[in-house]
Amino acid sequence: MDALSTAAPPALALHDVSKRYGRYWALARLTYALPAGRSLLLTGHNGSGKTTLLRLVATALSPTAGRVEVLGRDAVNDRDTVRQNVALLSHASFLYEDLTAHQNLVVLARLLGIPSPSDAAGLLLTRVGLTRRTQSPVRQFSAGMRKRLAIARLLLKAPTLALLDEPFGELDPSGIEAMEKIISELKASGVTVVLATHLIEQGLSLCEERLHLQDGRAVPA
Numbered sequence: 001m002d003a004l005s006t007a008a009p010p011a012l013a014l015h016d017v018s019k020r021y022g023r024y025w026a027l028a029r030l031t032y033a034l035p036a037g038r039s040l041l042l043t044g045h046n047g048s049g050k051t052t053l054l055r056l057v058a059t060a061l062s063p064t065a066g067r068v069e070v071l072g073r074d075a076v077n078d079r080d081t082v083r084q085n086v087a088l089l090s091h092a093s094f095l096y097e098d099l100t101a102h103q104n105l106v107v108l109a110r111l112l113g114i115p116s117p118s119d120a121a122g123l124l125l126t127r128v129g130l131t132r133r134t135q136s137p138v139r140q141f142s143a144g145m146r147k148r149l150a151i152a153r154l155l156l157k158a159p160t161l162a163l164l165d166e167p168f169g170e171l172d173p174s175g176i177e178a179m180e181k182i183i184s185e186l187k188a189s190g191v192t193v194v195l196a197t198h199l200i201e202q203g204l205s206l207c208e209e210r211l212h213l214q215d216g217r218a219v220p221a
């Protein structure tokens with residue numbers, strides 16, 4: 001077979017991508033390709049465009065110009081397929097506030113058709129170190145507990161491409177350690193990780209590639 005036709009598409013490809021909010025360009029003419037099997041550290045000062053880029057890849061936003069491709073699929077024209085393969089850990093955690101941590105995961109597990117939803121939820125809560133307060137409603141959770149539950153949610157979805165927006169924020173030292181372990185395990189299981197963080201040292205130890213943004217443009221780190 002022809003080697004070209006069997007080559008895996010990039011995990012993520014940005015073709016001259018720009019995003020404008022009103023009159024403000026949050027991303028400007030970004031072109032980049034992340035090879036399959038590599039993970040990406042996304043860095044840049046506050047407001048440099050990291051979250052905007054992750055939301056474009058997650059299909060929560062559309063580009064003003066240019067094209068975003070995820071695993072060879074167009075993020076606008078083939079949005080449903082891209083959504084099935086991508087999960088975003090973000091500042092907004094999309095949790096059901098009146099349900100417990102366990103119930104939150106069971107609801108999602110049922111939606112995803114996962115067998116034994118309750119067991120799957122229990123295993124994940126242990127994995128993210130959320131073993132206390134599992135019967136309290138999420139509205140009573142601290143920011144760090146929410147972050148732990150949000151990563152459990154992402155793990156349940158088992159995406160091909162995991163987008164992690166400041167995953168270490170709000171976590172205590174044991175939480176940071178648990179998050180590093182989870183990211184390593186995701187990578188070992190073949191998941192492509194895009195990690196936006198200000199913790200450069202952690203990021204560099206977890207990712208092979210780096211994209212540094214400044215005012216929405218890619219610049220050398």
Ligand SMILES: Nc1ncnc2c1ncn2[C@@H]1O[C@H](COP(=O)(O)OP(=O)(O)OP(=O)(O)O)[C@@H](O)[C@H]1O
Pocket residue numbers: 021022024026044045046047048049050051052053
């Ligand atoms: N909904 C919005 N409406 C208008 N401007 C926005 C909106 N979202 C983001 N911006 C602007 O776009 C720019 C990029 O923001 P973005 O959140 O992508 O940066 P970031 O690199 O993730 O920052 P941080 O490190 O603080 O999380 C900022 O100037 C921000 O003010």
